Amino acid sequence: MIGLIVFTAILIAWQHFGMEKVMEFSAASGRPVELVDDRLQQGGSVARLTRRPDALTMDCDLRLTFQWPYCRFLFPLSKNEIGVDLSEFDSISFDMSYEGPGDHTARLVLRNFEPGMSTLSDYMSQKVNEANFIVPAKGIVVIPVKVLRTAPWWTDMRHVPLLQTDMRIDNVTTVDLSIGARDTAGHHRVALRSLKFHGKLISQxxxxxxxxxxxxxxxxxxxxxxxxxxxxxxxxxxxxxxxxxxxxxxxxxxxxxxxxxAYTDPLTQVLNREGLRAALMEKWQNPDSSPEQFAVVFVDIDHFKKVNDTHGHGVGDEVLCAFAAAIQRGIRASDKLARWGGEEFLIICSGTKGADAHLLAEKLREALTYQIWPHSLRVTASFGVTALQPGEVIGDAIKRADGALYQAKANGRNCVRAA
Missing domain, CATH: 1.10.287 (Helix Hairpins)
Known part of the structure; x- marks a missing residue:
């Protein structure tokens, strides 16, 4: 027993303080790298690569002849269906510098090949998992792997079923690091000293x-x-x-x-996507319930990025927790609240018509004005409401509610719109 206790303590301490594994992309790593720009889509941006022992430098002349101009590093991991499993890595670090106009935003994209949905002949059929971040003037950027999410534009374009919209990086074929936006035309220079995936030899x-x-x-x-x-x-x-x-x-x-x-968001303690998926499957396995009895409410915290940028991510986390708690108090026990991603939440209201869901959303929106927020902030939210139609899958209703949410945001936020 003493030996087993000592063995357990040593392994736990080793896993916490050591047992590190790193996958590196840099000039010194010897991994193949390509530069890609929007000339593939008849754009006018031009990217040039300079290799130095200490960095891979991309000079990008970004031009607005394409709707979404870009230049990017592309690190191929596989040319066939067998990619690299990155799911056991915990974080990603970027040692890089950025010179040029704009706010110096970079985007990491991991393309995952999923049998049954992806094909070698169609590059865009591979799942797009992405995360955006600001490159600081100095220092190394570290982001958790868990912040990656499947790109909404990709799921909409590919009409991906709800049960296949989860973020997966267990068969990654390419790692992309790109720059570019509509308002950042001009010369950009990105020096990438290293891009590293950090994890443990044995996961927790x-x-x-x-x-x-x-x-x-x-x-x-x-x-x-x-x-x-x-x-x-x-x-x-x-x-x-x-x-x-x-x-x-x-x-x-x-x-x-x-x-x-595994079914709960660790920050807000409400359901995550897996938890919502499991709850819906359990609900619909009940012969007394049917998809026609559901309404969907999509909620997005207004200007949440400003809270993080002004007060820090710690205050942002407090706002998310308080927001989730306020919404949870305002719905029935039979309703399901899930954190959809970032500052977006989804409410599934069973046995509820569209008009009743609209009234519920207005009630929740008004209740937020009486909520006491961290640092005396004023927090509002936009709501998109719809009802599940007969014979319709829940994924279509969620997309429709998402469209209504975008209408609410386009109409000045802090309002409810129904589809």
Whole structure:
């Protein structure tokens, strides 16, 4: 037992402070790199690559002859259906500098090949997982892998079913790092010293499974010895079996708790996309429920980026938690609230018509004005409402509610629009 405790402590400490694995893209790494610009779409931007021992430098003359001008580094990982599994990495760091007009925004794109949906003949069929970030004047940018999300424009363009819109990077074929926007025409220079994926040789979840398995294995060995000894000590066997039953019950409860965490957003404690998906599947497996009885409300916090930029991400996280709690208090226990991504939330109202969902959204919007927010902020939200039509899949209703939300934002925000 002492040896097992020491072994467990050493492994946990090693996993926390060490056990690092890094996948690097840089001039020194020797990985192939290409430069791509919008001339592929008949644009006028021109990108040029300069290799130095310490950096890959991209000089980009960005021109507005294409709707979305861009220049980008492209690191190919595979030319066939078998990509690289990046799902066990926790964070990504960028050691780079940026000179040129605009706010120096860069975009990371990981394209994931998914059998059944992606094909080699259609490059755009590979799932687009992206994250935007600002390149600071000095220092290294580090972003968690979990902030990557499937690009909404890609899911809309490809008409991807809801159950396939989750972010996946378990079969990545290319890593793209791009710049470009409508208001940043001119000469840009990006010096990429390194792009690194950071992770653990053994993930925390896998390590916990190994440790639990080891403990259970040792417990089983100990149980065998105890049962052998119990032949001569029948009077104490009942107590020992009861103890083992409690241990197994505790392990089962812990396993159920860990499984429940996979369906909950760790910050706001409401459902995540997986949790919403599971709740909907469970709901519709009930013969008394049908998709026609649902309404969808899409919610987006107004000007949330300004909160992060002005007060920091810590205050932004507080606002997200308070916002989720306020919405949760305003809906029924049978309704489902999920964090859709960033500052976007989705409410599924069972047994609710479109008009009733519109009234609910107005009620929630007004309630936000009475909410006390961190740092005395004034927080409002825009709402898009729709009802599930007969024979319609929930993904179409979500897209329609998303369209209504964009109408609300285009009409000045802090309002409700129905589709």
């Amino acid at each position: 979840n896998r390590l916990l499974l190994i440790l639990v398995g080891t403990w259970i294995g040792c417990a089983l060995v100990w149980l065998g010895l105890a049962l052998r000894q119990s032949r001569s000590q029948l009077s104490s066997s009942t107590t020992r079996l009861a103890l083992l039953s409690k241990v197994n019950e505790a392990l089962e409860l812990e396993t159920r708790e860990l499984a429940g965490q």
